[in-house]
Amino acid sequence: MEGDYSIVKNECGVSEAIGFLLIFSLVVVGIGLVSLYGYPVLMQQQASADQRIMEKNMIVLQNDIKSLSYKNVPYKETSLKVEGGPLTVYNTMMTPTPSFRITDSSGIDITFHPGQIQYESAASQQVITIENGAVMSRRNLETGSFMLAEPRWFIDTDPVYGKITAVIYLIGMNSTELLSRRGVGTVKMQMAETNFTEISFDNNQVIVQYIPDPNNNFSVAWRNYFVNTLKWTETAPGSYQLPTTDKLVIKRYDIMVKSL
Template identity: 25%
Template sequence: MIRDRRGVSETVGFVLVFSLVLLTVGTVLTVGYGGLQDVRDAERVNNAQRAFDVLANNIEDITARGAPSRGTEIRLAEASLGRGEPTILNVSADWSSSNFSTGNDSLDSIVYEAEGTQIRYAAGAVTRVQSGGSVMLVEPNFVLSDQRVILPVVELVVEQRSIAGSRTVLVRSVRTNREVELDRGVDQFQLNVTTPATDAWEGYLEEEGMNCTRPSDDRLSCSIDDLDSVQLVRFTIEVTFG
């Protein structure tokens, strides 16, 4: 009888130890897999940010350094890339004898989207937009001071399609027009921006010395007075995906 009880005890002990091992392995796999997923998602968005930094530099080659075209490769990795919600830009200026306004310019955007996060290139800037707000990753090539403003308006005409999956997309940008629309001193300069990345634009424009208010959640109205020189140059750039 003593031998039988000892055998039962060893069997029960083995079952308990084996169950504990299975529980530990299962917990590690569950928690570890979730952590790996988080790391993968974060790295995927970080890679997109780096690619959009290159995209911004390439488009600046077109607007600031006279290049006729540029190509940028962006790896999707289970994400989507395409034309997104536009940024609406309205630029106006007043001086003693007259005034100027661009009207509401609808500027196309290039948007990478994965897991509820958007990386956007629009109006010369790269922003990251999430449910909690937005941040500016690459500032537009504006010159804003208390004496002069140089404002390149980057008007993208983006191919109307979206690409999803895990592939590398070639984003090709080609300049089709360059036009100086305003070049003079003004009494008041006003810039209105309607964008999903309002937080990012507000922080940037106020840091550059403009006075900004928010007429609505997605709209900014910013101004600066008594400028010796305002230069507004429009670049029209066609964007295709390959």
């Protein structure tokens, strides 16, 4: 019996209640810290995740638009989950609306309103837009903007005959009324109208002008695309001159958004 009361086996002061209290208070302190500091971070994460998901969704929609316009697919639909802000179709009739104007010295003057599919994030103040086949993004109330996915304009140099052809696609987003969606929905798009113009010329200077909507200005994104990607020259702010080409092809598509 004497051995039970030796120093080694002395269990005085070990209380299950105090142990429980210690662990329980650690848990409570942990929960408190998470809700104090962790929750705002989690909300921020959620907003940026929503935004990233929408960036992906917009590229999926751009792929649908590509299929409709370049691959002669008559109809496409995609299911999306829109979180953190509304997805809206601004059709070509909306005012003010951005526009592209193509002019040359021989009297060609084409003004085109592309319309937009636009997502506006409420939490992160980010705007993601599909305009004329390009996916672009900008922050609210700031002048900068950038292109997430480019449209397919190109200048072809034919090594067989040495001819240079510029191909410009004008893709308009149209709808019968103003459409908007939050939550899960299906974007149904249909090819409405195509129009194909081929202009041959000798040394005519073609100017493409981007006239932005002042409240939704993507001129920086378009400028970077024209000047850096296509290597056109900027003659005046918002005006870009094509390099000398032998032929200009303008393909115009009108896509009808049936529902969101």
